[in-house]
Amino acid sequence: MRASAYLALVALAAASLLPAGSATAQDSYKIGVTAAMTGPAAATQAPVIEMLRIYVDRLNAKGGINGHQVDLLIEDDQAEPSKAAANATKLVRQEGVILLINSSFSSTYGPVIAEAKRGNVPLWFAGAVCPKETHPPKADPLLFCSTGFDFSVDIPVAVKAIKDMAKEPAKLALVGIPVPISRIGIDGAEKLAASLGMQAVDKEFVPPATADYTPFATKIKGADANWGFAYAPWPAEAKTFEALRRLGWTGQYLAYGHIQAEDELTRIADGGFEIFMANSLFQDDLPVHKQIRDAAAAGKYSFPPTYGTEGWLSGRILEQILTKTGWPASAEKVTASMSSLNLDTQGIRGGPLVWTADNHFRTKQSYRFYRYDPDKKSIVRMRDWLTVDVTD
Amino acid sequence: MSPQLIANIVVLAAIYALVSAGYVLVYRVSHVLNLAHGELMMIGAYILVATAGLFSGNPILALLLAAVSGLVMGLVVYAVLMRWLTGEAVLAAVLVTIALGILLRGLSILIWTTQQFYPAAIFGWRNPPVHILPGVQISVASLAIVALTIIVYAALFLFLQFTAWGVRMRAAGQNPLLAEQRGIRLHAVYALAWGLSTFTASLAGMLLSLDSGVESTMATIGLKAFPAALVGGLDSLFGALVGALIVAAAEIAAIQFVNPLLSDVVPFLVLLLVLAVRPWGLFGSREQLDRV
Amino acid sequence: MTNVPQAAPLLAIDDLRVAYHRVAVALHGVTLRVMPQTIVALVGNNGAGKTTALRAISGFIGVDDARVIGGSIRFAGRRIENEPPHANTARGIVLVPERDKVFPNLTVAENLTVAATRRASSAERRRLDELVFALFPALAPLRARLAGLLSGGERQMLAFGSAIVCKPELLLVDELSLGLAPVVVDDLARRVRAIRRELGITVLLVEQNVGVALAIADYGYVIESGHVVLEGPAGELRGRPEIQQFYLGLATGNQVRRYRALRERPANGPGDRRQ
Numbered sequence: 010m011r012a013s014a015y016l017a018l019v020a021l022a023a024a025s026l027l028p029a030g031s032a033t034a035q036d037s038y039k040i041g042v043t044a045a046m047t048g049p050a051a052a053t054q055a056p057v058i059e060m061l062r063i064y065v066d067r068l069n070a071k072g073g074i075n076g077h078q079v080d081l082l083i084e085d086d087q088a089e090p091s092k093a094a095a096n097a098t099k100l101v102r103q104e105g106v107i108l109l110i111n112s113s114f115s116s117t118y119g120p121v122i123a124e125a126k127r128g129n130v131p132l133w134f135a136g137a138v139c140p141k142e143t144h145p146p147k148a149d150p151l152l153f154c155s156t157g158f159d160f161s162v163d164i165p166v167a168v169k170a171i172k173d174m175a176k177e178p179a180k181l182a183l184v185g186i187p188v189p190i191s192r193i194g195i196d197g198a199e200k201l202a203a204s205l206g207m208q209a210v211d212k213e214f215v216p217p218a219t220a221d222y223t224p225f226a227t228k229i230k231g232a233d234a235n236w237g238f239a240y241a242p243w244p245a246e247a248k249t250f251e252a253l254r255r256l257g258w259t260g261q262y263l264a265y266g267h268i269q270a271e272d273e274l275t276r277i278a279d280g281g282f283e284i285f286m287a288n289s290l291f292q293d294d295l296p297v298h299k300q301i302r303d304a305a306a307a308g309k310y311s312f313p314p315t316y317g318t319e320g321w322l323s324g325r326i327l328e329q330i331l332t333k334t335g336w337p338a339s340a341e342k343v344t345a346s347m348s349s350l351n352l353d354t355q356g357i358r359g360g361p362l363v364w365t366a367d368n369h370f371r372t373k374q375s376y377r378f379y380r381y382d383p384d385k386k387s388i389v390r391m392r393d394w395l396t397v398d399v400t401d
Numbered sequence: 402m403s404p405q406l407i408a409n410i411v412v413l414a415a416i417y418a419l420v421s422a423g424y425v426l427v428y429r430v431s432h433v434l435n436l437a438h439g440e441l442m443m444i445g446a447y448i449l450v451a452t453a454g455l456f457s458g459n460p461i462l463a464l465l466l467a468a469v470s471g472l473v474m475g476l477v478v479y480a481v482l483m484r485w486l487t488g489e490a491v492l493a494a495v496l497v498t499i500a501l502g503i504l505l506r507g508l509s510i511l512i513w514t515t516q517q518f519y520p521a522a523i524f525g526w527r528n529p530p531v532h533i534l535p536g537v538q539i540s541v542a543s544l545a546i547v548a549l550t551i552i553v554y555a556a557l558f559l560f561l562q563f564t565a566w567g568v569r570m571r572a573a574g575q576n577p578l579l580a581e582q583r584g585i586r587l588h589a590v591y592a593l594a595w596g597l598s599t600f601t602a603s604l605a606g607m608l609l610s611l612d613s614g615v616e617s618t619m620a621t622i623g624l625k626a627f628p629a630a631l632v633g634g635l636d637s638l639f640g641a642l643v644g645a646l647i648v649a650a651a652e653i654a655a656i657q658f659v660n661p662l663l664s665d666v667v668p669f670l671v672l673l674l675v676l677a678v679r680p681w682g683l684f685g686s687r688e689q690l691d692r693v
Numbered sequence: 694m695t696n697v698p699q700a701a702p703l704l705a706i707d708d709l710r711v712a713y714h715r716v717a718v719a720l721h722g723v724t725l726r727v728m729p730q731t732i733v734a735l736v737g738n739n740g741a742g743k744t745t746a747l748r749a750i751s752g753f754i755g756v757d758d759a760r761v762i763g764g765s766i767r768f769a770g771r772r773i774e775n776e777p778p779h780a781n782t783a784r785g786i787v788l789v790p791e792r793d794k795v796f797p798n799l800t801v802a803e804n805l806t807v808a809a810t811r812r813a814s815s816a817e818r819r820r821l822d823e824l825v826f827a828l829f830p831a832l833a834p835l836r837a838r839l840a841g842l843l844s845g846g847e848r849q850m851l852a853f854g855s856a857i858v859c860k861p862e863l864l865l866v867d868e869l870s871l872g873l874a875p876v877v878v879d880d881l882a883r884r885v886r887a888i889r890r891e892l893g894i895t896v897l898l899v900e901q902n903v904g905v906a907l908a909i910a911d912y913g914y915v916i917e918s919g920h921v922v923l924e925g926p927a928g929e930l931r932g933r934p935e936i937q938q939f940y941l942g943l944a945t946g947n948q949v950r951r952y953r954a955l956r957e958r959p960a961n962g963p964g965d966r967r968q
Binding site for chain 2: 046047048051056187213215216217218219221222223224227228231244248251252254255256257269311313316
């Protein structure tokens with residue numbers, strides 16, 4: 010009796026910690042979010058959605074859009090497909106949202122896409138991997154993606170950049186994690202490197218939450234690599250590099266710059282660690298960066314302000330979509346509005362974000378390259394916007 | 402095998418052993434499998450983040466305060482939660498530890514979000530490599546983990562073997578009723594076991610966070626150390642030490658010679674193999690298992 | 694049924710009732726007195742409730758799932774029903790259990806160390822250890838041996854030793870003779886009397902072997918199916934024909950095995966061949 014009562018109490022306390030849907034209003038834009046607010050993908054996704062919420066709160070404080078409040082219903086899926094499916098069902102069927110946002114592991118996409126299609130509600134991937142169906146020239150009518158990174162575009166850019174940067178013949182070590190996107194990216198990089206005459210001497214898939222990265226680093230160093238390329242969530246990218254340095258490895262290393270990158274480059278403070286990314290860093294010191302910094306401070310953002318860029322961009326996208334949707338709103342009108350998006354990214358990206366009827370991703374993608382300069386004791390830009398065509 | 406590989410095995414084994422000690426302490430005394438151990442370790446690391454923020458100029462004080470908090474954490478968990486489950490089925494207690502784990506994970510995200518924290522950076526400490534032999538390098542933090550694991554195990558051995566309270570802890574594990582009848586307050590012994598368990602777990606969490614930071618998935622490392630405790634036999638500290646070495650060696654051999662993708666699975670493969678042959682673990686006692 | 698003694702009893706049990714698992718009642722109103730510095734025997738058949746009575750005095754722990762549901766237990770005038778064992782040990786009530794009486798994976802010396810003796814300095818602890826080895830010299834050379842490797846008699850001595858280290862005023866002994874050779878039992882019986890005589894420790898002894906019990910004890914109670922059915926000075930009980938017949942093995946032929954059955958119907962009557 011006592012034990013079960015205690016169990017129930019603890020379970021109740023645990024359940025009360027999970028975010029609950031906020032109160033609904035009849036005369037508001039209802040936007041549903043299923044996102045990895047906790048769990049293994051939360052480090053990358055939660056900062057995006059929290060900044061999106063701060064952005065929406067600011068909009069609402071200023072009177073909303075077209076005179077109507079934006080009701081952002083955030084449900085945690087802990088990066089689990091079953092929870093994401095339940096969230097999507099609840100948001101679409103019970104809450105009647107006019108737009109669904111997914112920000113989680115790609116393993117959650119299947120059930121959420123299915124639910125969006127059943128309800129004929131547009132589905133937008135914000136800050137998470139873009140599924141192929143959003144790409145031009147034949148984008149799915151209901152699926153959209155604004156995320157900065159995409160392996161099909163990122164990998165060729167990175168491998169070619171290493172080829173350019175390498176002063177001696179590159180012996181390349183590839184670092185990923187054992188999830189599909191990272192594996193496909195790293196395997197693709199291996200093939201591309203070979204076709205460019207670079208030797209891939211080692212390939213490591215480091216499981217998330219590894220107690221010690223040294224064994225993986227030992228193997229890379231043992232393979233005599235002089236270049237490393239990592240395409241994985243930030244902790245795996247950075248910790249593998251740090252373990253390599255602790256082993257006395259002297260090579261250079263390129264990794265995708267996820268939202269943590271700016272703070273982390275400064276912390277690691279190593280001139281041989283280069284990053285490439287679709288979003289500009291605060292280091293570039295644009296007006297938009299100051300806006301984000303102020304919003305983070307005012308909204309009590311849980312993360313360093315530099316983590317907020319992608320979420321801020323998502324907020325601006327949402328603002329334009331809803332402004333053009335008008336009132337009264339419906340899922341159909343939102344879909345139509347999204348299919349003619351043209352957003353000035355104010356320097357966050359290397360150009361405007363454009364969605365059209367057959368392109369729900371982007372037709373051009375631009376990257377900046379950064380590294381930490383130990384002499385200047387700050388991050389420096391190595392290469393300004395490098396623009397590539399997104400053609401498959 | 403190169404000397405660097407052996408060094409890697411020793412470091413990984415030290416991590417697993419330091420985490421496993423807590424599983425063994427609680428299990429040995431109260432036969433409860435603490436499935437919130439990884440979460441408690443993570444909280445230990447987060448507490449260091451907090452004390453480091455408060456006393457960034459005085460790392461020794463921050464470390465001491467975090468270590469003491471680790472001890473207090475176990476006492477509180479016992480007094481608030483586990484104490485009320487003595488005399489209930491062991492399964493009920495294990496289920497409560499699972500619920501506790503979920504609760505702690507939720508709490509840690511509420512307080513510390515999902516961000517990665519680096520207490521070493523707060524202290525302004527670098528984590529430089531140390532040449533221990535020609536061609537063999539490990540980080541200062543790794544060296545500290547190995548040293549601390551040796552100290553902790555030696556201290557636990559001396560404590561359990563030669564002090565009255567150590568003997569009482571062993572006695573309570575064997576026969577709680579007779580222990581009570583010999584004047585030993587079981588609640589005190591259990592609380593002590595929980596305190597020591599979370600103390601060692603916190604030390605592990607603190608050193609891991611000094612080495613490579615702490616974020617919300619650190620609890621998973623507790624799960625990875627679990628096979629080490631089980632391979633050795635859950636009620637034997639010596640077994641946990643040997644189990645940690647075996648699991649670490651198997652994991653590193655798999656990364657080095659077979660496929661790094663296996664590194665997650667290998668500890669559990671080793672566990673399955675051992676349990677198939679000796680269900681009570683390499684150094685566990687048979688009757689302990691029968692009681693579960 | 695009770696004869697009220699002149700001096701204050703060290704232990705006074707009145708109408709004690711105990712239930713297991715909240716429903717199964719194992720004692721139905723046992724009343725007994727133990728006077729200071731006496732040896733009192735509680736005898737009766739297996740399952741009569743003797744062990745339950747001792748455990749109720751010593752205290753239950755959670756896994757026992759047992760409770761005193763009625764009556765009172767007074768030790769030196771204070772009520773102690775449903776107190777935990779460690780608290781009663783600290784009061785001076787120490788049990789030598791029937792089974793699992795030592796910690797098998799601890800050495801003999803550790804089995805003595807383990808006792809959490811109230812208010813004992815390390816000097817006193819050493820003195821208590823020496824006292825144990827003086828009382829049971831056979832244990833002295835076995836200090837470093839694991840208790841699990843001891844013989845039955847040695848185990849019993851160690852169990853007494855570790856109880857004595859707890860500084861008891863009242864020693865509860867559950868089955869002194871069970872499973873031991875007669876010569877060992879005689880030896881232990883002498884030591885129990887020595888413990889009382891030299892240390893002034895009161896003893897409440899539970900025994901199936903009524904002969905042994907009444908030889909050691911000053912006073913005796915006979916318990917059956919959770920009730921006290923007979924009591925008296927040990928010498929007097931030894932002389933009672935019922936006792937001789939049913940407990941001392943002096944009876945012949947087909948017998949009822951319970952005292953109460955004897956009271957309820959004539960001996961050797963039909964239908965008495967039960968169990």
